[in-house]
């Protein structure tokens with residue numbers, strides 16, 4: 001085995017971090033770019049469903065909280081694009097890959113936010129799932145990714161609590177508010193379970209990513225961890241989960257069959273909002289062209305003066 005490969009393997013075996021200037025196998029680099037870009041894209045596309053409710057938030061307090069949350073997601077996108085750039089890719093190329101459909105973003109953001117309660121359900125379930133998935137990535141073998149994730153997880157955990165508090169308020173409000181909260185949970189539960197990716201037997205990258213310690217746990221392991229954490233929280237909210245076969249067995253909550261055909265359809269671009277999300281993203285990018293031009297002109301002027 002060649003020396004750089006041996007050094008890389010030793011660092012991984014010792015649970016140490018790979019840093020941008022270290023030698024790394026091309027497959028490791030490509031896997032990281034794929035996963036980090038997909039994650040960054042998810043953060044910025046994920047701003048859309050919740051931003052849909054900013055103008056209609058029921059109070060100034062709720063509006064301020066929601067604006068701050070949506071801004072946080074933009075920040076997460078920035079940390080992740082910056083971390084991906086340490087692997088030698090350009091941010092504009094990653095955005096182009098998103099806009100032309102060559103790279104993915106999370107399936108979850110192709111579902112619509114039909115009522116105000118959806119903002120709570122996203123915070124509680126989607127941010128909850130994101131935390132379960134992402135806390136182990138704080139120990140990912142690639143240094144810049146792991147460090148970005150520490151800050152992201154702190155913010156996601158705050159988001160999850162605000163979603164829980166929002167839903168708790170609705171669930172203990174009028175019968176109409178309770179029904180609205182229940183309806184949102186009914187619609188977001190199964191897509192949240194899909195966020196963890198296909199079952200382990202069908203995960204293309206899982207095994208290799210775990211060997212490289214990019215991922216620390218399999219998709220199914222994390223999905224189970226999320227279900228175990230969330231079922232008791234649903235009882236605390238006074239809401240039910242839309243799964244008649246949920247039962248507690250041998251220390252875990254056993255859940256029913258996930259509709260993997262629906263997941264495949266969403267990944268193929270046929271979810272309820274795929275087209276709308278990408279069209280909106282491309283339009284926002286075009287609208288921002290003048291900001292990028294102004295920033296480039298400013299940088300060029302200062303470089304010339306230096």
Ligand code: FAQ
Pocket residue numbers: 034035038039040042043046047073104105106107108122126127130133134194195196197198202203204205206209215219267
């Ligand atoms: N959606 O071989 P695997 C957030 C694809 S949280 C779409 O198992 P892997 C916070 C996968 O890319 C959401 N595609 O893949 C927020 C692959 O296809 P490819 C983002 C999916 O990478 C909250 C194929 O299926 N979080 O944004 C999905 O080992 C609220 C086979 O799958 C992250 O990205 C899916 N759900 O495991 C923001 C976390 N699942 O690329 C706003 C980091 C799988 O070969 C508001 N990522 N695919 O064409 C990960 O942990 C992993 O990438 C997984 C997938 C676990 C998502």
